[in-house]
Amino acid sequence: MGVVISIVSQKGGVGKTTTAVNLSAALAAAEKEVLLVDLDPQGNATSGLGIDKTKLKKSIYHGIIGDADPCEIITESSIECLKLLPARMELFRAELELMSRPDKEKRLLNFLAHLRGTYEYILVDAPPSLSLLTFNAITAADFLLIPLQCEFYALGAVSQMIQVVQVLKRRLNPRLRIAGILLTMFNPKEDSCLQIAESAREQFSNMLFKTIIPENSDLKNAPAHGEPVLLQDIRSPGSRCYFNLAEEILNLSH
Amino acid sequence: MGVVISIVSQKGGVGKTTTAVNLSAALAAAEKEVLLVDLDPQGNATSGLGIDKTKLKKSIYHGIIGDADPCEIITESSIECLKLLPARMELFRAELELMSRPDKEKRLLNFLAHLRGTYEYILVDAPPSLSLLTFNAITAADFLLIPLQCEFYALGAVSQMIQVVQVLKRRLNPRLRIAGILLTMFNPKEDSCLQIAESAREQFSNMLFKTIIPENSDLKNAPAHGEPVLLQDIRSPGSRCYFNLAEEILNLSH
Ligand SMILES: Nc1ncnc2c1ncn2[C@@H]1O[C@H](COP(=O)(O)OP(=O)(O)OP(=O)(O)O)[C@@H](O)[C@H]1O
Numbered sequence: 001m002g003v004v005i006s007i008v009s010q011k012g013g014v015g016k017t018t019t020a021v022n023l024s025a026a027l028a029a030a031e032k033e034v035l036l037v038d039l040d041p042q043g044n045a046t047s048g049l050g051i052d053k054t055k056l057k058k059s060i061y062h063g064i065i066g067d068a069d070p071c072e073i074i075t076e077s078s079i080e081c082l083k084l085l086p087a088r089m090e091l092f093r094a095e096l097e098l099m100s101r102p103d104k105e106k107r108l109l110n111f112l113a114h115l116r117g118t119y120e121y122i123l124v125d126a127p128p129s130l131s132l133l134t135f136n137a138i139t140a141a142d143f144l145l146i147p148l149q150c151e152f153y154a155l156g157a158v159s160q161m162i163q164v165v166q167v168l169k170r171r172l173n174p175r176l177r178i179a180g181i182l183l184t185m186f187n188p189k190e191d192s193c194l195q196i197a198e199s200a201r202e203q204f205s206n207m208l209f210k211t212i213i214p215e216n217s218d219l220k221n222a223p224a225h226g227e228p229v230l231l232q233d234i235r236s237p238g239s240r241c242y243f244n245l246a247e248e249i250l251n252l253s254h
Numbered sequence: 255m256g257v258v259i260s261i262v263s264q265k266g267g268v269g270k271t272t273t274a275v276n277l278s279a280a281l282a283a284a285e286k287e288v289l290l291v292d293l294d295p296q297g298n299a300t301s302g303l304g305i306d307k308t309k310l311k312k313s314i315y316h317g318i319i320g321d322a323d324p325c326e327i328i329t330e331s332s333i334e335c336l337k338l339l340p341a342r343m344e345l346f347r348a349e350l351e352l353m354s355r356p357d358k359e360k361r362l363l364n365f366l367a368h369l370r371g372t373y374e375y376i377l378v379d380a381p382p383s384l385s386l387l388t389f390n391a392i393t394a395a396d397f398l399l400i401p402l403q404c405e406f407y408a409l410g411a412v413s414q415m416i417q418v419v420q421v422l423k424r425r426l427n428p429r430l431r432i433a434g435i436l437l438t439m440f441n442p443k444e445d446s447c448l449q450i451a452e453s454a455r456e457q458f459s460n461m462l463f464k465t466i467i468p469e470n471s472d473l474k475n476a477p478a479h480g481e482p483v484l485l486q487d488i489r490s491p492g493s494r495c496y497f498n499l500a501e502e503i504l505n506l507s508h
Pocket residue numbers: 011012013014015016017018019040044126127128184185186213214215216217219220221223264265266267382405406407
């Protein structure tokens with residue numbers, strides 16, 4: 001049975017999409033069948049995989065409002081074992097349209113239910129918010145991965161997120177666990193970065209992944225080429241760190 | 255009559271809060287009466303000004319749902335001419351609670367109406383989304399300031415935002431204008447940064463501010479000290495660039 005991992009943080013720009021794209025690519029390179037779900041109306045995971053949004057007939061929007069089956073939406077990527085449920089701008093409308101439905105937080109959970117038999121890993125890239133789309137990502141998940149950029153505002157965001165997760169776990173998803181907190185854009189030459197990483201270890205000690213994602217220009221530039229960094233240079237530090245993270249994910253007990 | 259400027263981008267981490275805090279401080283240093291409105295449930299502008307959220311009796315949440323007057327919420331900052339309408343986590347609830355109200359996009363507009371006579375500049379820090387809180391920021395504004403970090407995903411976000419603004423301008427706020435697009439975290443040594451800046455000039459030519467905000471460690475570290483960068487070192491590049499931006503804002507015709 002496939003495992004659903006949602007990548008969440010209400011803090012913007014901490015590396016959610018970069019992690020979603022490159023981790024799913026690394027898991028696919030390890031010959032796992034992977035489905036990446038882009039749940040951000042910005043559709044950055046979709047463009048990060050080089051998909052042309054104008055050519056899509058349907059997107060995840062149609063899936064969660066109940067207008068399409070998964071097979072009508074799922075798109076190939078340039079990596080064999082990696083498929084995508086793409087997002088486009090219309091997804092902004094979903095929050096308004098689902099607000100009055102009793103199962104509004106469970107739309108993604110129900111939509112992915114039939115896919116767990118086909119994919120070993122389903123990764124969800126959530127938008128930077130604590131709104132209905134992110135609640136859907138948390139309710140559908142077996143595990144959460146919380147990226148933490150080494151900057152002041154992002155540290156507070158992690159404790160806020162953990163508070164929200166406790167509430168949603170009780171109300172909507174008792175099986176939910178936090179897979180870990182991932183330090184991203186880590187630059188050991190910056191004092192403030194070292195200090196933030198140090199306070200993260202004190203506050204969240206055993207929740208941190210062993211893998212730390214370095215600040216890395218390949219990771220920053222890969223989206224402009226529309227492909228994960230491992231397709232550009234499999235030996236670069238940007239690729240290797242996400243292979244290491246994939247190793248930790250493969251060892252999660254589920 | 256005071257001018258309302260909302261700082262918006264659905265892309266996360268592009269420098270909205272950093273701009274809101276440091277631009278409002280620079281305008282206050284030019285002896286303008288300034289009110290900064292924190293409209294992000296993360297409350298980063300509030301912590302960026304060093305305000306202790308646990309000591310607040312009320313926050314902007316109470317203002318926009320109609321439970322409190324501005325004078326019950328407005329807080330002093332460490333800068334004489336700069337006051338703040340602070341945000342706390344409860345603001346996440348506002349979107350759900352306002353959804354069914356007919357004036358849901360105009361709550362902030364109506365709440366600020368009486369304050370335009372007291373403040374010369376009212377700056378609004380919006381969350382990274384295109385949801386009800388951001389619609390409130392756009393509807394209440396005379397001008398929009400759109401930060402653009404020199405990275406691939408942020409460029410697409412600007413064109414998406416401009417599309418949304420055109421729709422909201424027609425429907426909700428005919429007087430709205432875009433004050434400008436602000437290049438942030440600019441690093442001239444990075445090729446990708448230069449390329450993104452070049453495409454921004456081609457796509458948005460006359461909408462770009464002359465001021466460019468450099469990548470600067472003082473700006474990155476200031477939030478940890480709870481104060482704008484000009485209180486740390488008024489001559490640093492981080493301070494000077496926001497003084498230059500303030501100059502351009504003072505010259506906006508309104
Ligand atoms: N390890 C890294 N080193 C350098 N730059 C990085 C790294 N990871 C991400 N970035 C850059 O930081 C920016 C933000 O990353 P990304 O878009 O993945 O964050 P996000 O959390 O998904 O943002 P949003 O909140 O808007 O969804 C992007 O320009 C990306 O290229």
